[in-house]
Amino acid sequence: MKAMILCGGSGKKIWPFNDKNQKSCLPVGGVPNVERIVRQLKRAEFEEITLITGYQEKQVKYLLRQYPGLHFLSATDANMNEVIAGQMSEDDGTLLYYGDIYLEDADLNHLLEVYQERGTSVLLERQVGNFDATNYICAAANEMVQAYYGHPRPHYVNARSGGVFALEGQMTEYIRNAPGRFLNMPVGGMSPDGFYLEQCLQTALEDGIEIAAVYVSEVFTDIDLPWDIMEANHLYCQHIVGSMREDKLAKGSEISSMAVIKGKISLGENSRIGDRVIIEGNCQIGNDTVIENGAIIGKNVVIGNNCLVQHYCKISDHTVIGNNNKIGYLAEVTGVTFDRVAAVHNCELYGVIGTNVDIAANCQTGIVKFNDAESWQKAGDKRYHSRFSNGVFIGDYTRTGICNVFLPGIKIGSNCALGPGFIADHDVASNSVIIVKQEIERREWGASKYGW
Structure with a gap:
């Protein structure tokens, strides 16, 4: 199984720390988070690890210079879907891991175990509870994902995307044909243009493809805002x-x-x-x-x-x-x-x-x-x-x-x-x-x- 770490975004919401940093390089426990992810994937015995870079890509390469065998590909938001699809494995599946996610080994290992048991695409989800669902792309899910929604009302969603995805080969074409914005929103909802992996998965769900959900433990942070750095380190x-x-x-x-x-x-x-x-x-x-x-x-x-x-x-x-x-x-x-x-x-x-x-x-x-x-x-x-x-x-x-x-x-x-x-x-x-x-x-x- 291949692994890809997505670490190319500009991280505007985490200002002022995006001025000089790729947000995946911000420290957790004194170690850049992207380095922590690479170590985690190596412990999980991934042999092929590709990093999709963009903003501040030189910083990513510098911080990972001591890890031989890593592959680096540069992408923009406009061609992100094509770069990812071009690297996915049709036969053995692909793990996509957002570089600003902090979670423990046990959750990653559980995700991979469920993927092996079910033979279907598995997403790592976080249960809605301590955040405003209207600020995020969320999902209605139990053991299986029913749908993804943008700007949802809390009463019809119960999970937020956890940023780690184990995907079958058939998902490649859905990613290659990403529409360039998020579509499944209520009337009046507005989606900034860009690549949304969750929209690719929503299209697959609409075509009848089953996608399983695994829920993370309490040790999880999406490092997206300045105070998320404190939460992850705490x-x-x-x-x-x-x-x-x-x-x-x-x-x-x-x-x-x-x-x-x-x-x-x-x-x-x-x-x-x-x-x-x-x-x-x-x-x-x-x-x-x-x-x-x-x-x-x-x-x-x-x-x-x-x-x-x-x-x-x-x-x-x-x-x-x-x-x-x-x-x-x-x-x-x-x-x-x-x-x-x-x-x-x-x-x-x-x-x-x-x-x-x-x-x-x-x-x-x-x-x-x-x-x-x-x-x-x-x-x-x-x-x-x-x-x-x-x-x-x-x-x-x-x-x-x-x-x-x-x-x-x-x-x-x-x-x-x-x-x-x-x-x-x-x-x-x-x-x-x-x-x-x-x-x-x-x-x-x-x-x-x-x-x-």
Whole structure:
């Protein structure tokens, strides 16, 4: 069976992180998601893996340069169907895997088992429950799929596409003849032009072809919006790091007798946990990382390679710290940081912080201080909400200013510089400099006026 990973979309809804990244390359547990998928497919013994690239294809190839034998094909949305159809296996079937999907091995293996048992096309579906069905292409399905709908009402659908499809050879022509938009919608519904695999499957259903459905477990994220990065990493910490049952100490690693560790530790080569460090639960730590001098680490945390975490900072539960980070004096971090982030002075962060971001002293996110309620936020031209949508989302290569305050859900673009004292109550476009103008009012003061 062939496997194809679709990782060519521009990911506009995940701004600001699509400025510099193919969204399939965004990190989950400190590893680019597309690399995580390749590893997963190799564990499932797929020998032929093709990546369909487009936007930021050089990044995809660079991140996967250490995996020999992969095939890369470039496609646009206009010819995506032809490229996919040209690579499908007529005899052994084809697995199509969206590159922005995070799920565990058990769900993929279950999908493949059902495909082998039934000999029919199998889709991985997620049951409707915690999202607004009108924002997605959904399905009516039990063990078999009855239909796909765009902009559906919740009362006649019960599942959302899970982004992984095991397809028989007969599906090739349906994909080759894709209509270029989604068709099965209520009156007044509008579909952007483009390739929709679900429409190809809907056409097959209308022709009487049976398609089985397999439901994913709770460990699943479609990384489509900025806060989905937080959700995927939270799930990784909760289920992967949280399931660690023994310590793993690599060559050259060291743990001080004055450190307090309440969980299981995976400690990379030449990494050190120093004096007065408190680790409150399981923790996965990379190579050449130093954690010292009173740092407080929460439960089920990931800290990458070559990091320095010190001086009574606090890393909260289910947080992922990327590679080459410096987290220092009294900084508090919750969420996800990408590579090469510096937060070395008193600050409080909740959200997703992009690559090469400098967090200045006394920066604060609103949810930490005064508003932790779920909030509706805009992505593209639509509004969404989730348990993580009230974080702050700072794009790559941005510098914050001293005493910046970020209200819940604010997005700061890439390549920005924020001046001191800026209160971010609206999104900031990429490639912006924000300078706060100071208004001064002078009044008389002194002992002659206020003394005795």
